[in-house]
Amino acid sequence: APQPSAHVALLPSAGMGHLTPFLRLASSLVSLDCHVTLLRPLPVVSSAESLQFSDFLSSHPTVHCLDLHLLPFDPSSANSTDPFFLQFESISRSAPVLLPQLLDPLEPKPSALVTDISLASSVAPVSRARLHLPCFVLFTASASMLSFCASFPKTDNIPGSPFIDRLTIPPVLRDPNNLFTQQFSNNGATLAATDGVLVNTFDALEPRALAALNRGEVLEGLPRVSAIGPLMPLERKRGGSARARARELEWLDGQPERSVVYVSFGSRTALSEAQIKELARGLERSGFRFMWVIKTKVVDKEDEEGLEGLFGDGFMERVKERGLVVKDWVEQEEILAHGAVTVFMSHCGWNSVTEAAMHGVRVLAWPRIGDQRINAGVVEAAGMGRLLKGWEWGCGGEKVVAGEVVEEALREIMEDASVGACAARVREEAVRTVGVGGSSHESLAGLIEKWSK
Ligand code: BUP
Numbered sequence: 510a511p512q513p514s515a516h517v518a519l520l521p522s523a524g525m526g527h528l529t530p531f532l533r534l535a536s537s538l539v540s541l542d543c544h545v546t547l548l549r550p551l552p553v554v555s556s557a558e559s560l561q562f563s564d565f566l567s568s569h570p571t572v573h574c575l576d577l578h579l580l581p582f583d584p585s586s587a588n589s590t591d592p593f594f595l596q597f598e599s600i601s602r603s604a605p606v607l608l609p610q611l612l613d614p615l616e617p618k619p620s621a622l623v624t625d626i627s628l629a630s631s632v633a634p635v636s637r638a639r640l641h642l643p644c645f646v647l648f649t650a651s652a653s654m655l656s657f658c659a660s661f662p663k664t665d666n667i668p669g670s671p672f673i674d675r676l677t678i679p680p681v682l683r684d685p686n687n688l689f690t691q692q693f694s695n696n697g698a699t700l701a702a703t704d705g706v707l708v709n710t711f712d713a714l715e716p717r718a719l720a721a722l723n724r725g726e727v728l729e730g731l732p733r734v735s736a737i738g739p740l741m742p743l744e745r746k747r748g749g750s751a752r753a754r755a756r757e758l759e760w761l762d763g764q765p766e767r768s769v770v771y772v773s774f775g776s777r778t779a780l781s782e783a784q785i786k787e788l789a790r791g792l793e794r795s796g797f798r799f800m801w802v803i804k805t806k807v808v809d810k811e812d813e814e815g816l817e818g819l820f821g822d823g824f825m826e827r828v829k830e831r832g833l834v835v836k837d838w839v840e841q842e843e844i845l846a847h848g849a850v851t852v853f854m855s856h857c858g859w860n861s862v863t864e865a866a867m868h869g870v871r872v873l874a875w876p877r878i879g880d881q882r883i884n885a886g887v888v889e890a891a892g893m894g895r896l897l898k899g900w901e902w903g904c905g906g907e908k909v910v911a912g913e914v915v916e917e918a919l920r921e922i923m924e925d926a927s928v929g930a931c932a933a934r935v936r937e938e939a940v941r942t943v944g945v946g947g948s949s950h951e952s953l954a955g956l957i958e959k960w961s962k
Contacts, residue, residue, distance in 0.1 A: 514541075514542050514543060514957060514960075514961040515538075515543045515544070515620050515621070515957050515960035515961040516543070516544040516545075516546065516615075516617055516618070516619045516620050516960075517538055517543055517544070517545055517546070517619060517620065517621050517622075517623060517960055518545075518546040518547075518548060518612060518615075518619040518621070518622045518623070518642070519531055519534065519535055519545060519546070519547050519548065519622075519623050519647075520548045520550075520577075520604065520608075520622065520623070520624045520625060520628060520632060521547075521548075521549075521550075521625050522550075522596075522597055522600060522625035522626075522627040522628055522649075523550070523553070523554050523558070523593045523596035523597060523600065523627075524554065524555070524558070524593045524596075524776070524777055525555070525557050525558060525561065525775075525776040525777070525860075526649060526775070526776065526777070526858050526859065526860055527625050527627065527649050528558055528561055528562075529561070529860050530647060530649045530709045530740050530860060531547075531625065531647060531649075532561065532562075532565045532743060533709075533740035533741060533742065533743060534623070534647060534707070534737070534740055535547055535565070535569065535572055536565075536569060536741070536743055536744075537737075537740065537741060537953065538957070539569060539571055539572060541953070541954070541957055543957060543960070544571075544573075544617075545571075545572045545573065546572075546573045546574075546575060546612075546615065546619060547566075547572050547573065547574045547575070548574075548575050548577050548608075548611065549562055549574055549575070549576050549577060550577045550579055550596075550599075550600045550603070551576050551577065551578055551579065552579070554592050554593060554596050555776070555777075557776055557838055560838070562574075564743075565743060568743070568744060575611045575612075577600070577603065577604070577607050577608075577611065578607070579599050579600065579603045580599075580602065580603040580606065580607070582595075582598065582599040582602055582603075587688045588686055588687055588688045589687060589688035589689060591688075591689070593777060594688050594689045594692070595688070597627040597628065597689075597692055598688060598692065600627075600628055601627075601628050601630070601631040601632075601692070602631070604628060604631055604632050604635070605631055605632070605634075605635045605639075608622075608632070608635055608636070608639075608640060609635070609639055609640060612640055612642075613640070618642075619642060620642075620643075620960040620961065620962075621642060621643045621644070621645055621704070621959075621960045622636045622640065622642045622643070622644050622645070623644075623645045623646070623647050623707065624636070624644060624645070624646055624647070625646075625647060625649060626646050626647070626648045626649060626650075626658070626696055627692060627696060628696075629644075629646050629696040629699045629700065629703065630692075630695035630696045630698070630699040632644065633646075633699050633702055633703050634699075634702075637702075643704040643705075644703050644704055645703060645704055645705045645706070645707060645956075646700065646703050646705075646706045646707070647706075647707045647708075647709075648706055648707065648708045648709075649709060649859060649860075650859040650880045650883075650884065651708070651710055651715060651718070651859055651862070651880070651883065651884050651887050652669075652708050652710045652715040652718040652719050652722060652734070652736065653667070653669070653670035653672075653673060653715060653718045653883055653884075653886065653887050654859070654880045654883050654884065655706065655708055655718075655722065655734065656668065656669055656670050656673070656718050656721060656722055656727045657670065657673050657678070657883060658693065658696065658697040658700070659697055659700050659701075659722070659727050659728040659731060660697075660727060660728065661682070661693060661694055661697045662694060664678050664682075667727065668721035668726040668727050669715075669717040669718040669719070669720060669721025669722065669726065669727070670717070670718045670721075670883070670886070672883070672886030672887075672889070672890060673883055673886065677882045677883055677886060678882075678883070679878065679879045679880065679882070680902050681878075681879070700728065700731055700732075701728060701729070701730040701731055701732070703732055704732055705732045705733050705734075705735060705956070706731070706732060706733070706734045706735070707735050707737050707956070708734060708735070708736050708737070708738065709737065709738035709739065709740050709859065709860075709863055710736050710738045710739075710863070711736050711738050711739060711938065711939060711942040711943075711948065711949045712736055712938075712942060712948045712949075713935065713938035713939070713941075713942065714738075714866055714887065714891055714935060714938070714939070715736075715887060715891075718887075719734065719736055722734040735952040735953070735955070735956060736948065736949055736952055737949050737952050737953045737956075738863055738942075738943075738949055739863040739864070739866060739867045739939050739942075739943065739949075740863070741943065742842040742864070755839065755840055755843070756835075757800060757833065757835060757839050757840075757844060758840070758843060758844070758847065760800070760833050761800070761844065761847045761849040761850065762847075762849075764798055764849040765798075765849065766848050766849060767848065767849065767850075767851035768797070768798050768849055768851065769797075769798045769799060769800055769849045769850045769851065769852075770792070770795075770797050770798070770799040770800075770850075770851070770852045770853075770854060770873075770919060770923075771799070771800050771802075771844055771845065771850045771852070771853050771854070771870070772788070772792070772799060772800065772801040772802065772853075772854040773801075773802040773839075773841065773853075773854075773855060773856070773861070774804065774855070774856040774875070774877060774905070775804075775855075775856045775858040775861060775877075776804070776858075777804075778804070778856055778877040778878055778905075779804050779805050780803075780804075780805070780905050780906070781905065781906050781907070781909065782805075782819070783909045784905050784906070784909050784910065785803065785805075785819055785820070786819075786820065787909055787910060787911055787912045787915065788801075788910075788912070788915055789820050789824050789912075790912030790915075791910075791911075791912035791913070791914070791915025791916045791919070792828070792832065792915065792919075793824065793827065793828055793832075793912075794912055794913070794916040795915070795916045795919045795920060797831075797919055797923065798831040798832065798849075799828075799831070799832045799833075800832070800833045800834075800835070800844065800850075801832065801833070801834045801835070802835050802836075802839055802841075803816070803819065803834060803835070803836055804836075805819070815836075816834055816836055841861070841864065842864050845864050845865055845867075845868045845870050846868050850868075850870055851870065851871065851923070851929075852870065852871045852872075852873055852919070852922055852923060853865045853870045853871065853872050853873070853894075854873045854875060854919070855872050855873070855874060855875065856875060856876060856877045856878075856881050857872070857874050857875075857876050857881040857882075857884040857885045857888060858881060858884070859880065859884050862884050862887065862888055865888075865893070865894075865932075866891075866893060866932075866935045866936065866939050867936065867939045867940075868936060869932045869933045869935065869936030869937075870932060871893060871894050871922055871925075871928045871929060871932045872885075872888045872893060872894030872895075872932075873894060873895060873897060873918055873919065873922050874888050874889070874894050874895065874896045874897060874900075875897045875900065875904075875905060875910075876896075876900070877905055877906070882902070891931065891935055892927070892928065892931030892932075892934075892935075893928065893931050893932040893935045894922070894928060894932070895918070895921070895922055895925075895928065897910070897914070897915075897918050898914065898917070898918055899914060
């Protein structure tokens with residue numbers, strides 16, 4: 510058999526938004542004959558992550574998984590209570606000690622280490638100086654967010670991303686003492702000392718941001734930024750055999766083409782109870798068909814409340830003919846791929862945006878935290894979606910958006926053929942870019958060639 514062309518070690522970080530693109534990259538590398546060593550920080554934060562790891566490993570038996578058992582870490586010493594930020598810190602502190610122990614004995618030696626951006630400042634120096642491995646960063650958000658990260662603490666006039674300003678930046682970054690602000694700033698400052706940056710985006714989605722990054726307009730000394738997205742979803746297999754068709758997909762099978770609004774705010778943001786009630790009212794008033802994936806807790810393990818208690822006024826009964834409300838983990842990518850879905854009311858986590866782009870689904874953007882408002886700017890600039898009218902930070906949480914506003918926003922985006930046409934064009938470009946000869950395909954092939962030498 511031919512020898513694998515390159516051996517790449519991958520170090521993902523915490524949360525589905527970070528893990529998902531790593532596993533997708535791992536899968537693409539395997540299909541391009543690379544040998545992959547996957548470093549798994551343990552324990553993980555959420556049930557979704559454990560399941561994702563075990564599913565992935567059983568369907569990718571050639572991937573070599575090494576467990577990185579995190580060293581004890583006292584969270585009370587860090588200025589944050591966010592379980593995911595605390596986990597970034599814990600992995601960052603453990604990695605410099607554990608990576609040599611795990612990677613030194615490997616034969617053949619990896620030719621490169623790809624780390625998550627949230628770990629870059631602690632991993633890149635060890636990778637180069639101690640492991641003698643070139644260090645690449647997988648940036649798990651948009652190229653616009655990468656520009657912002659590379660420019661930080663500067664927060665406006667970011668080249669190639671005119672929609673970034675003081676109002677769109679994540680509020681947490683206004684506190685210089687917050688743990689996340691410090692991590693973000695250190696990781697951004699490390700970018701120029703890495704060997705390359707991979708981004709899950711593509712030329713047609715963020716042409717100006719990518720051009721500005723690679724022309725050196727954003728940060729002098731930034732290495733090559735390779736757009737390798739949209740990263741392809743994993744094949745849905747569990748234990749090697751095909752799974753039964755999920756209830757959500759069966760429900761969609763029974764709905765007319767392009768009639769359904771899919772509503773989800775991602776794996777780690779919960780709406781307030783008052784907002785859940787107003788959103789329900791808006792969906793009901795709109796008269797549209799909908800599928801709503803509800804999360805009421807930041808970490809899924811703590812989410813035990815039943816659906817009934819959330820609405821409690823006969824809502825479920827009244828909408829049962831045209832609405833499905835789900836509390837479990839769903840296969841979102843397959844939902845967005847379904848022909849019945851036409852609008853995605855989304856928090857604009859970057860994976861969600863790339864999945865909508867891949868399937869030509871319009872986005873009604875309702876950002877909640879972090880990079881999501883900047884990602885919503887990308888969605889608007891590409892024409893594939895709209896920002897919820899009157900949006901401001903905190904809406905959905907402490908500020909409640911009225912049902913009437915939701916209703917009107919849904920009606921507008923459903924009726925706007927130009928958004929639909931843009932979304933369809935973005936989809937065509939996404940398909941083209943990952944095909945042989947497409948720019949994302951060629952970028953990944955170029956990296957593999959580099960790693961094979
Ligand atoms: Br919820 C949910 N099923 O039920 P994002 C999410 N997903 O497949 P996030 C499901 O998780 P950050 C569900 O398709 C996407 O690939 C979804 O990543 C999938 O947002 C991923 O969109 C979620 O980036 O993370 O989880 O809020 O805030 O880190 O971006």
